[in-house]
Amino acid sequence: MTDISQSPVVAKKPSVDEARKKRTAKRYAAEKRFEYIGLGAVLSAGLFLVILLWTIVGNALPALTYNYLKVPIDLTSEKLTEENAATFDYRKIVRNGIYEAVPGVKGRKDRKKLRGLVSSGAAIELRSEVSANPQWIGTKQEIYLPLSDTADLYLKNLMGDITRPESERKFSDIEIKWSDQLKQQGKIDTRFNSIFFTHGASREPEMAGIWGAVVGSFMTLLVTLVLSVPVGVGAAIYLEEFAPKNRLTGFIEININNLAAVPSIVFGLLGLGFFLNGVHLGWFTLGGGFPRSAAITGGTVLALMTLPTVIIASRAAIKSVPPSIREAALGIGASKTQATFHHVLPLAMPGILTGTIIGMAGALGETAPLLLIGMVAFIVDIPGGFTDPATVLPVQIFMWADFPEIGFQQKTAAAILILLCFLIAMNAIAVWLRNKFERRW
Amino acid sequence: MSATKTSTVETTTPKISCSDVHVFYADKEAIKGVDLNIKEKQVTALIGPSGCGKSTFLRCINRMNDTIDICRVTGNIDIDGQDIYAPEVNVVDLRADVGMVFQKPNPFPKSIFENVAYGPRIHGLANGKADMADIVEKSLRRAGLWEEVKDRLDQPGTGLSGGQQQRLCIARAIAVSPSVILMDEPCSALDPIATSIVEELIDELRQNYTIVIVTHSMQQAARVSQDTAFFHLGEIVETGATEDIFTNPKDPRTESYITGRIG
Numbered sequence: 140m141t142d143i144s145q146s147p148v149v150a151k152k153p154s155v156d157e158a159r160k161k162r163t164a165k166r167y168a169a170e171k172r173f174e175y176i177g178l179g180a181v182l183s184a185g186l187f188l189v190i191l192l193w194t195i196v197g198n199a200l201p202a203l204t205y206n207y208l209k210v211p212i213d214l215t216s217e218k219l220t221e222e223n224a225a226t227f228d229y230r231k232i233v234r235n236g237i238y239e240a241v242p243g244v245k246g247r248k249d250r251k252k253l254r255g256l257v258s259s260g261a262a263i264e265l266r267s268e269v270s271a272n273p274q275w276i277g278t279k280q281e282i283y284l285p286l287s288d289t290a291d292l293y294l295k296n297l298m299g300d301i302t303r304p305e306s307e308r309k310f311s312d313i314e315i316k317w318s319d320q321l322k323q324q325g326k327i328d329t330r331f332n333s334i335f336f337t338h339g340a341s342r343e344p345e346m347a348g349i350w351g352a353v354v355g356s357f358m359t360l361l362v363t364l365v366l367s368v369p370v371g372v373g374a375a376i377y378l379e380e381f382a383p384k385n386r387l388t389g390f391i392e393i394n395i396n397n398l399a400a401v402p403s404i405v406f407g408l409l410g411l412g413f414f415l416n417g418v419h420l421g422w423f424t425l426g427g428g429f430p431r432s433a434a435i436t437g438g439t440v441l442a443l444m445t446l447p448t449v450i451i452a453s454r455a456a457i458k459s460v461p462p463s464i465r466e467a468a469l470g471i472g473a474s475k476t477q478a479t480f481h482h483v484l485p486l487a488m489p490g491i492l493t494g495t496i497i498g499m500a501g502a503l504g505e506t507a508p509l510l511l512i513g514m515v516a517f518i519v520d521i522p523g524g525f526t527d528p529a530t531v532l533p534v535q536i537f538m539w540a541d542f543p544e545i546g547f548q549q550k551t552a553a554a555i556l557i558l559l560c561f562l563i564a565m566n567a568i569a570v571w572l573r574n575k576f577e578r579r580w
Numbered sequence: 581m582s583a584t585k586t587s588t589v590e591t592t593t594p595k596i597s598c599s600d601v602h603v604f605y606a607d608k609e610a611i612k613g614v615d616l617n618i619k620e621k622q623v624t625a626l627i628g629p630s631g632c633g634k635s636t637f638l639r640c641i642n643r644m645n646d647t648i649d650i651c652r653v654t655g656n657i658d659i660d661g662q663d664i665y666a667p668e669v670n671v672v673d674l675r676a677d678v679g680m681v682f683q684k685p686n687p688f689p690k691s692i693f694e695n696v697a698y699g700p701r702i703h704g705l706a707n708g709k710a711d712m713a714d715i716v717e718k719s720l721r722r723a724g725l726w727e728e729v730k731d732r733l734d735q736p737g738t739g740l741s742g743g744q745q746q747r748l749c750i751a752r753a754i755a756v757s758p759s760v761i762l763m764d765e766p767c768s769a770l771d772p773i774a775t776s777i778v779e780e781l782i783d784e785l786r787q788n789y790t791i792v793i794v795t796h797s798m799q800q801a802a803r804v805s806q807d808t809a810f811f812h813l814g815e816i817v818e819t820g821a822t823e824d825i826f827t828n829p830k831d832p833r834t835e836s837y838i839t840g841r842i843g
Contacts, residue, residue: 383649384649461686463682463684463686464686464688464689465647466644466647466680466682466686467682467686467687467688467749467752468688468698469644469647469675470642470644470675470679470680470682470753471675471676471679471680471698471699471702471752471753471755471756472672472673472674472675472676472699472702472703472756473672473698473699473702474672477702481698481702482688486689
């Protein structure tokens, strides 16, 4: 009996095991396959990131330094006094200094070329140097003045193939000769490019700086922050804690979610149509009157664009506070407002802050809506107030990328690098704030 | 079937008297006409199977149901002769007078001191820091927690054990000197040792406060309460002295429940 009943089991068992093993192996194989696909995705994403950063950093590095020429400057002219040092025309002084640095150049054409070795902004640089050092007036000095962008690029080996025929190059044989000669004489000094970090925009690559755009971005973001955070968080608190749940609030909620997905250029059109032009209703104009190209206008438009993000993030943060906290506060007689502001809001703060900073980072990188309200204008002066014409970092990058001069390629890359640094800094602050507030209890 | 009302001889006027209380969640009637008198400085236990409406009824007594949009309460609930649903009643003052302890310990994520001090502060009960410290100490002593936490009042209340947290919540409730304390299954999240400590505490608190406790545990109701009301499907089936209900239930449903056949 026992033999009969046991034998089929013994015979059957291996085949069951075999099938199960097969199935298990298949499952494990599928798991491994999926794991490798995921790993591959991460690695390729990382590779692209490395390529991106490599290109940007590689392009940006030359923009961080600049070549200066030691020019003998004669400040003994009787016309130059301490009073007019800040308004004096130094062009002639610079010109004579260059002729002295490279002696023996005759002929109008060659002399013009020689003058072109030094930046056309050199006279302005000299003016600010002399204004800062009035004791120089009446003496002879040797002052480092910025070279022209072509000379700088040649010295940085960024001119491309210089063995091409002269007519195909922007830098002629004689200019190359002079540059090499000056370099050999030790009259050229490579310095940190402080002009790039302190000047506003310019048509001359060597005189163009990022500071105007940085200040413009800062002011614009400040306006955005001041407008969107109180309104956004207030709206989120009202909708989450106070508003009755009915059709109207449901409709509002759907629309806020939809607004978050509206292309940013539409907000630019709104800014143009409403804030700048205004809506004309017969004799009455609604809106309008905002200054064109100004930080306050750009900031307002970006605030409208950022509001849905802030509201959605804040609502999610408020919703994630456990209801037991509200009940605890209400249960000992706190009013709804007290429960919200004493207990719910502090607990929701890390989420609100994170959402706000992410929204701000988005606003910082936004270009399209600002183009429409005129922040793409060519603005040389660094904005001194919220109503001054200004530009912002991404728009500056957009403009520089469009300029034909080779010198702007490096500027563009350097500006992108600066924008990325700001974005990384903001995200780091978001992470830091979140960790700080969450670790507290 | 109509609710059977056991007429315990009422020598004094009840602290809380409820008549014909109905509670609706949207169209669903959760409480169907409850009459109940709750005596002063006694523990009244509300027992019954899950979903029978005892928690909902408890939350009517301090109007916590007001916070639920779709919830509607009709009928009369008087505390010391004052209808608490009357328009002139300030719900904030009502909740200071009728404290509540919840099922899951829910201390604020603030320090132990702040947890207790918050109530007196928003109601302006303390004159200065020393007075506040006094109130906090008294409340913690009454909740039997002072000796355990006196050296770490500045540490987060959420860092205490479950039982300690629940006693902290009781201290927080009594810090605003209420006359009634509502407890919604206060021991359901606690282990047996913490439960027995809280039960002892409830027994002590009875001297100063009127306590209404919702519980799932029949033994707990028998241990801590003097009066018991048995809820079933949104109605009160039977009320009376706890001893009577447990030893001599009049309604067959009560008997089935306390002997474990329904619920």
